[in-house]
Amino acid sequence: MELFVLNKNEIIKKLCDIIGKEFVSNKSEDLFIYSQDPGVSDPRPVDFVVMPKTVEEIQKIVKLANEEKIPIVPMGGGMTLSGLVIPVKGGIVLDMKRMDEIIEINESSRYALIEAGVTTGKLQAYLEEHHPNLEVSIPDAPPSVTVAGNALIHGSGFLSQKHGDHGSMINGLEVVLPNGEVCKLGSCALSKYWFTRGPIPDFIGLFISSFGTLGIATKLSIKLYPKPKMRYLVFGLCKDPKVLPNLIYNITRTDLAEDILIGIQDKPAWMKGYVVIMVYITGDSEEELDSKTKLLKKIYRKGKARYMKAPDRYYDIFLEKPQFAAKAADFRKGGGFEYVGAFIPLEKIPEIIQIGNDISLKHGIIPTMGARFISKTHSAMFFISYSFNRADPKDIENARHALHETNKEVLNIGGIPWKSELEGQKLILQKMDPNYKMLLKTIRSALDPNGIMNPGNWEVN
Amino acid sequence: MTLETEQDWKSIVHRCFRCGYCKFTHSYSDFNCPSYKKYRFETYSTGGRMWLIFGLINGDIQWSQNLSNVLYACTTCGNCVENCRFEKFNSFIVDFIEAARAEAVKAGFCPEKQKLLLERTMNSEMFNPYGEQNSDNADLKKEYDLPDNAEWVYFIGCTSNYRQKKLRDATLRLLKKAKIDFTLIDEHCCCSPIIRTGQITPVKDFIDYNITQIKKTGASKVITSCAGCYRTIKKDWLKFGAEYEFEVLHTLELVKQLLDDGKIKIKSEYNKTVTYHDPCHIGRHVGLYEEPREVYKQIPGINFVEMKRNRENAWCCGAGGGVKIGYPDWAVEISKERVEEAKETGATVLSSTCPFCRTNLSDANEKHELGLEVIDLIEILDQLEIEINDSNLI
Numbered sequence: 001m002e003l004f005v006l007n008k009n010e011i012i013k014k015l016c017d018i019i020g021k022e023f024v025s026n027k028s029e030d031l032f033i034y035s036q037d038p039g040v041s042d043p044r045p046v047d048f049v050v051m052p053k054t055v056e057e058i059q060k061i062v063k064l065a066n067e068e069k070i071p072i073v074p075m076g077g078g079m080t081l082s083g084l085v086i087p088v089k090g091g092i093v094l095d096m097k098r099m100d101e102i103i104e105i106n107e108s109s110r111y112a113l114i115e116a117g118v119t120t121g122k123l124q125a126y127l128e129e130h131h132p133n134l135e136v137s138i139p140d141a142p143p144s145v146t147v148a149g150n151a152l153i154h155g156s157g158f159l160s161q162k163h164g165d166h167g168s169m170i171n172g173l174e175v176v177l178p179n180g181e182v183c184k185l186g187s188c189a190l191s192k193y194w195f196t197r198g199p200i201p202d203f204i205g206l207f208i209s210s211f212g213t214l215g216i217a218t219k220l221s222i223k224l225y226p227k228p229k230m231r232y233l234v235f236g237l238c239k240d241p242k243v244l245p246n247l248i249y250n251i252t253r254t255d256l257a258e259d260i261l262i263g264i265q266d267k268p269a270w271m272k273g274y275v276v277i278m279v280y281i282t283g284d285s286e287e288e289l290d291s292k293t294k295l296l297k298k299i300y301r302k303g304k305a306r307y308m309k310a311p312d313r314y315y316d317i318f319l320e321k322p323q324f325a326a327k328a329a330d331f332r333k334g335g336g337f338e339y340v341g342a343f344i345p346l347e348k349i350p351e352i353i354q355i356g357n358d359i360s361l362k363h364g365i366i367p368t369m370g371a372r373f374i375s376k377t378h379s380a381m382f383f384i385s386y387s388f389n390r391a392d393p394k395d396i397e398n399a400r401h402a403l404h405e406t407n408k409e410v411l412n413i414g415g416i417p418w419k420s421e422l423e424g425q426k427l428i429l430q431k432m433d434p435n436y437k438m439l440l441k442t443i444r445s446a447l448d449p450n451g452i453m454n455p456g457n458w459e460v461n
Numbered sequence: 462m463t464l465e466t467e468q469d470w471k472s473i474v475h476r477c478f479r480c481g482y483c484k485f486t487h488s489y490s491d492f493n494c495p496s497y498k499k500y501r502f503e504t505y506s507t508g509g510r511m512w513l514i515f516g517l518i519n520g521d522i523q524w525s526q527n528l529s530n531v532l533y534a535c536t537t538c539g540n541c542v543e544n545c546r547f548e549k550f551n552s553f554i555v556d557f558i559e560a561a562r563a564e565a566v567k568a569g570f571c572p573e574k575q576k577l578l579l580e581r582t583m584n585s586e587m588f589n590p591y592g593e594q595n596s597d598n599a600d601l602k603k604e605y606d607l608p609d610n611a612e613w614v615y616f617i618g619c620t621s622n623y624r625q626k627k628l629r630d631a632t633l634r635l636l637k638k639a640k641i642d643f644t645l646i647d648e649h650c651c652c653s654p655i656i657r658t659g660q661i662t663p664v665k666d667f668i669d670y671n672i673t674q675i676k677k678t679g680a681s682k683v684i685t686s687c688a689g690c691y692r693t694i695k696k697d698w699l700k701f702g703a704e705y706e707f708e709v710l711h712t713l714e715l716v717k718q719l720l721d722d723g724k725i726k727i728k729s730e731y732n733k734t735v736t737y738h739d740p741c742h743i744g745r746h747v748g749l750y751e752e753p754r755e756v757y758k759q760i761p762g763i764n765f766v767e768m769k770r771n772r773e774n775a776w777c778c779g780a781g782g783g784v785k786i787g788y789p790d791w792a793v794e795i796s797k798e799r800v801e802e803a804k805e806t807g808a809t810v811l812s813s814t815c816p817f818c819r820t821n822l823s824d825a826n827e828k829h830e831l832g833l834e835v836i837d838l839i840e841i842l843d844q845l846e847i848e849i850n851d852s853n854l855i
Contacts, residue, residue: 025502029513029528032521033504036512038478043521051501077481078503098501121489129490143489144481329478330547336478390515391475 008047011068015050015092018060023051023098034075034086034093038329039338040388040400041083041421048092053099055174055182055218062180062216065092065452073454074212076149077119079141081338082421084153084211088456096146099218105131109195110224111171112136116148116217120322123147127224135159135227137166140325148220153419154209156374156381158259158280158321159225161252164375166222167208171196174219175207178448186221194221206443209419212454214447228282231258232289233318234296236277238305241350244275247303248346251279252376254299256292258282263370264353267331275353277305278318328368334389338399340406340424342384344415346377355409356384363402381418425458470560475515476550479508483541483554486774493540493770495777495784495795504531507541507554514561529570532561536784536795537657538777539745555746558782562659571660575783579660582667588649589619590786596622597647605633613643614680614707616671616694618687618816619650625816631843632686632712638847639725641715643684646674653693653742658783661701668703675707686712686839688742688815689781695747711743712839713753713814720759729846730762733834736808737765738799738822739775740815753814753838760841766806768799776802778813780821796825800833810834812841 008026015024025031026048036043047070052058065072071091078085078095087093099115102123106113112123120136121143127134137159139150150157151166163169172186172194185204188194197204206214238244244262251257259280266272277300281292297307317323328337344352353369360367363386371382384406388399407417407424411431417424429437441460447453484494484506492498497506504513510532516522537555545551565571581592588595598617601607615636621629636643648671652664675683685691688711695709719725737757743749750772757765770776779785779795800822803811811826811833813819823835 023501027527028522028525029531030502030504032516033502033509033512038480049502079480095502119489121485122491125488125490128488142480142482143485324546326478326480327546329480330476330550333473333476335476389475391472391519 011064011070012048014064015048015061018064019050019052019057023053025049034095037078037081037083037086038336039081039083039421040336040396040403041086044083044086044088045090046087046093047090049095050092051095051098055176058094058176058216058218059180059182061092061094062176062178062452066178066180066450069450070452071455072216072452074216076116077141077145079145080153080419082419082424084419084421084457088422088454091452094216096148102126103219105134105224106193106195107131107134109193110134110226111195111221112224113194113219113221114147115219116146118147119143120145120147120150124321131224133227134224136222136224137163137169138322139166140323142326143322147222148217151220151222152208152217153211156372160372160374161257161259161376163223163225167205168375169223170204170208171221171223173204173207173217173221175215175217177215178450178453182218183215188221211457213444213458214453228258229284230286230289231280231282231319232293233315234279234281234293235308235310235314236279236296236300236305237308238275238277238303239273240304241275241353243304244349245346247277247299247305248349248373249377250299250303251296252373254295256281256295260373261370264356264367265369266367276308328385328387331366331368331387332389332395334387334391334395336390336396336399337385337387338403339383339385340403340410341418342382342406342410342415343379343418344382344410344413346373346380348413348415349380349382351413352382352384352410352415355406355413359384359402359405359409360386363398365399365402382415422456429458429460470553470557471518473550473553474511474518474557476547477508477511477515478547479503479506479512480546481506481508482544482546483507485544486770487544491770493544493774493776495538495779496535499791499794500534505534507545510535510558510561511554514557517561517564524565524568524570526570526572529565530572532558532565533572533575533658533783533787535782536741536777536779537782538741540777543745543773559657559659563661564659566659566661571658572787574787575658575660578654578658578783578786579663582650582652582655583663589623590650590654591619591623593623595649598622598645599647601633602645605637607644609644610679611642611644612680613641613682613684614646614675614678615643616648616651616683616685616690617645618685618690620689620816620820621687625819625837628686628816628819628837628840631837631840634843635712635716635839636684638849639719640849644678644680646671646678648674651690651693652697653689654783656693656697657781665701668698668701672698672703672705675705680707682708682710684710684712684715686814686816686837688740689817692742692746711749711814713756714749716839716842717752717756720756724850726848726850727760727842727845728848731760731841731845732762733810734764734766734806734808735810735812735841736768736803736806737771738768738778738803738811738813738818739772740813740818741775741777741781742815744775745773756838757812760845766808768802768806770802778818778821780817785817785821792821793825793828796821797829797831800825800829800831800835803833804831808833810836810841812836812838814838
């Protein structure tokens with residue numbers, strides 16, 4: 001593919017004509033910032049950064065990109081940590097955060113229709129103020145990430161145990177396709193209500209975990225849920241990870257839990273050698289919460305775990321929405337961490353804990369792991385986190401090796417690395433059914449014949 | 462922990478993860494970083510700036526005028542300090558920006574407009590950033606019959622002395638009315654504008670000069686009605702190695718003390734709906750949130766209302782950090798958002814405790830014909846009848 005038929009000055013001029021010079025840049029300091037993310041990926045060059053405000057502007061940019069064969073990388077919050085919005089082959093980073101309107105909250109059908117740049121923080125705060133009986137599942141990522149970005153990378157959040165991953169909470173999408181045409185998916189394709197994906201052929205999945213290679217999402221309808229009056233947390237503790245599959249299974253059988261997390265860390269010292277279990281419960285009254293707590297204590301006991309009364313500050317920390325998971329970036333006082341988020345079957349939990357422990361210790365990193373269970377126990381998103389010091393290139397390299405080894409092991413035990421960086425994507429593709437890969441390549445070629453959409457990601461040769 | 466040496470900040474600035482908490486209000490309902498809200502490129506977020514600074518330290522990016530402009534397009538309002546979640550890092554964010562600006566100055570990339578602040582301050586006819594003929598305050602001393610030696614020094618500050626004389630005069634009248642034993646000095650700029658813009662070479666000389674003048678009066682307390690002077694004397698002078706034993710108070714603190722001790726009592730009514738703008742320099746930078754509110758609430762007849770963003774969450778007026786001189790239109794744009802927020806409360810009066818905020822809020826109010834009365838707390842008090850209960854007040 002021949003890139004950049006025009007010279008960059010002419011491209012900048014055309015981009016400025018489309019959206020105005022205020023929100024187009026090829027200044028070195030802007031390119032520097034957009035050439036890297038907080039994970040371990042090396043910086044990669046960016047040629048232009050643009051911040052569109054309207055769908056029409058995006059259409060024009062896509063048409064220009066097709067004419068001039070310029071890669072486009074759509075970006076939400078830029079917090080995948082795995083370099084998914086750092087261009088692999090240069091081109092335009094399309095920062096979507098100016099498209100940040102909350103268009104509609106449908107109280108009765110319980111969905112929010114929003115533009116793609118709306119942050120989780122903004123939607124959460126808006127609902128709290130204007131629709132206090134509704135809530136949206138948000139990830140434990142900073143409030144600066146976008147709702148659309150997180151849903152489209154198959155994210156998960158505090159309601160995922162009950163209602164599934166965030167991709168499955170999408171009711172409808174508006175997408176600018178790689179040819180510049182606008183396509184609506186879901187009920188919005190034929191109705192003014194963005195309330196459901198079907199019952200028509202469901203193509204929304206094409207845009208989930210495809211990392212912007214098939215189009216640019218501009219609007220999305222996301223499911224909202226009734227907000228319970230009260231929320232509480234019941235801690236548990238177990239020593240032997242082998243008890244976890246049965247224990248978690250039994251908890252989910254009861255329908256007691258809103259969210260279930262586990263944490264395994266060597267620091268603080270009291271956590272070493274234990275698995276901390278966090279079951280979130282909700283209710284309308286203290287009595288209801290008490291009764292659920294009692295039941296959970298019983299399940300813990302029967303499952304060879306025990307209830308743990310934690311200090312008050314732990315409740316403050318872990319009941320916060322979103323949780324401050326980015327804290328891991330400060331573990332080595334170095335401003336960086338990246339993790340393998342592995343989607344694994346429940347029964348593989350003990351095995352992956354051992355894997356995470358071994359790889360962490362091998363690389364001199366304090367083991368820091370955990371999981372969120374999704375949609376009862378249909379899957380678990382198990383993360384193995386590697387903190388590093390951004391000021392130390394050797395430390396970054398060390399974390400990078402740890403991540404790569406972890407990706408391999410996750411695939412070996414039958415799991416799938418989530419939102420994987422380029423090297424991880426290659427490993428996944430190596431293992432993938434050839435016909436799945438061919439289907440992916442065929443769809444992509446048909447939609448994006450010029451290969452302008454985030455090229456370098458999910459590259460099937 | 463303090464950032465005493467260049468190495469101190471260079472060795473921790475990379476701890477910024479660029480997570481973006483710094484952009485928001487506490488509830489995440491809106492962006493509360495004026496610079497990010499305006500420019501929207503990640504570059505203009507606090508994280509962007511921290512990463513640029515780290516890039517400069519590492520040699521991954523070079524100084525340029527554009528890069529310097531990114532560092533200077535920040536009001537140093539401290540919203541990032543308030544919302545950054547990384548402890549033992551967050552409290553230094555404004556220091557990082559000011560230190561990087563000092564590096565910009567050394568590298569020859571201080572923006573031209575901000576350079577004026579130093580040129581005027583250094584000018585021996587001026588000693589102030591406004592380019593006005595220096596006032597040695599001798600006429601004011603005479604007019605208000607002030608002694609050479611006193612318990613208190615009223616440090617007027619350049620903004621009050623050259624731009625907001627109503628506030629200066631109201632403060633002088635209030636201090637007289639309250640029978641405070643005070644005097645004035647031939648003051649030079651406190652150096653807030655040049656510290657904020659990284660032009661720090663002469664700062665220590667200015668501090669030493671001002672301290673010498675204060676000591677000459679025998680005063681044990683310094684009072685100011687300027688939030689910028691207050692923050693600078695209280696925090697920055699110490700950072701620059703100053704040694705002084707006098708106490709530093711904002712006028713509102715003195716008024717609160719007098720009211721609390723029953724030494725003054727406000728007799729007349731102020732029958733207006735008033736909202737208060739927290740100046741960054743006494744709010745987020747120093748932590749005075751309740752003290753001004755407690756004074757307003759003791760004014761008879763007042764209907765005191767809060768803006769949606771208040772206290773730690775306050776939206777900056779847009780004047781600080783050299784933005785007023787460097788980006789005058791944008792400064793007023795920021796201020797317009799604040800005045801509109803004040804209007805939403807139903808208030809007819811927007812009050813503050815900083816002449817610099819007052820200037821910028823007034824500019825937006827007038828430019829956009831928003832129809833509020835913008836007035837300092839001390840000016841409100843000056844309009845009211847105050848009963849003195851003790852002739853030996855403090």
